[in-house]
Amino acid sequence: MKKILLSIICLMMLGIQSAMAITAQIVLRHQGNVTQFNPDELPSAIDAAVDGDTILLSAGTFDCGSGITIAKAITIIGAGAENTIFKNRIDIYIPDNPTLTAHLLDGVRITGALYVDDSVIGLKLRKCVIDGGISAVGNLTIIREMLIDRCKTGVIALSSRFMDMTVVNSDVQVYSSGYTPDAVVFSNCNVHMGYNSNTITASFINCYITNWVSNAAVNNDISFTNCLGPSDFWEKWAGATQSNCYTYTPGSTEVDNPDNFIKLGWLGTDDTAVGMYGGTTPFSLEPNAPKVTNYTIGVDTKTHTLNVKMTLSAN
Numbered sequence: 001m002k003k004i005l006l007s008i009i010c011l012m013m014l015g016i017q018s019a020m021a022i023t024a025q026i027v028l029r030h031q032g033n034v035t036q037f038n039p040d041e042l043p044s045a046i047d048a049a050v051d052g053d054t055i056l057l058s059a060g061t062f063d064c065g066s067g068i069t070i071a072k073a074i075t076i077i078g079a080g081a082e083n084t085i086f087k088n089r090i091d092i093y094i095p096d097n098p099t100l101t102a103h104l105l106d107g108v109r110i111t112g113a114l115y116v117d118d119s120v121i122g123l124k125l126r127k128c129v130i131d132g133g134i135s136a137v138g139n140l141t142i143i144r145e146m147l148i149d150r151c152k153t154g155v156i157a158l159s160s161r162f163m164d165m166t167v168v169n170s171d172v173q174v175y176s177s178g179y180t181p182d183a184v185v186f187s188n189c190n191v192h193m194g195y196n197s198n199t200i201t202a203s204f205i206n207c208y209i210t211n212w213v214s215n216a217a218v219n220n221d222i223s224f225t226n227c228l229g230p231s232d233f234w235e236k237w238a239g240a241t242q243s244n245c246y247t248y249t250p251g252s253t254e255v256d257n258p259d260n261f262i263k264l265g266w267l268g269t270d271d272t273a274v275g276m277y278g279g280t281t282p283f284s285l286e287p288n289a290p291k292v293t294n295y296t297i298g299v300d301t302k303t304h305t306l307n308v309k310m311t312l313s314a315n
Helices: 002-019 042-048 231-236 258-264
Strands: 026-030 033-037 054-057 060-063 068-070 075-077 084-087 090-092 114-116 124-126 134-136 147-149 152-158 166-168 171-176 185-187 190-193 203-205 208-211 223-225 228-230 241-243 246-248 291-300 305-313
Touching (some): 042 068
Parallel strands (some): 060 084, 068 090, 147 166, 166 185, 190 208
Antiparallel strands (some): 026 054
């Protein structure tokens, strides 16, 4: 409970500072203690952190110069991808092939690309915008059990270096730069499929296909279940496995309206609208910080103390 309260206090401090238009701030949380850094000291905050620590960022733009490297199993939480912006690229280079148990990035926008420079297990991104896309760097880099949750990304360059990856309720661009394991799953996503996508062997479930390119025979290992795509997409991808898929006419009205999807019966396996606004966790960039949904304040006149009760929720 103390850790939760400490997190709320830190986030409230950052929120108040943002609301008052005070310069963006950085807070490092380590074993119940907090240290504040100036907005140009993000590399210093990362250097000071150890595995398991959390860095909280207020709204604002953080200039990373030519880029920053995250080399520790930490969590970086922003004030929302529309508010907390990393200017330039981020490299993830955590040695010794670790298994991560927490979200590495949550509620931030990266104007450059996100590069994974060494093997890692359990890399998790939530409610992030990554303008420059996601790539694995180096032939020996293997990314296992990666989770992309409610994110918007530029191109994800799929290859055999992405293993057991799950992408949920996200807006993503994908193409294949080589063989992709069929353990890669896209669920309730809006998917823009780019060049060389015919070599992808991933599974697409409850997805809305909004763009496509296929100039060669499609790999028979790719599968679409309860997906929505234009008629010529299904014609070009006739070699793929299809189950209960739907067709729309390009340029038709309200094709991006999930309520219209439901009206027309374009439903996923869970009976919600296909695409990123369906499923149990619809796409949203609203910050994940705990929010006070109800509270009471009372004064104990005998002990001269203030009693506060709060109900918290997180998304």
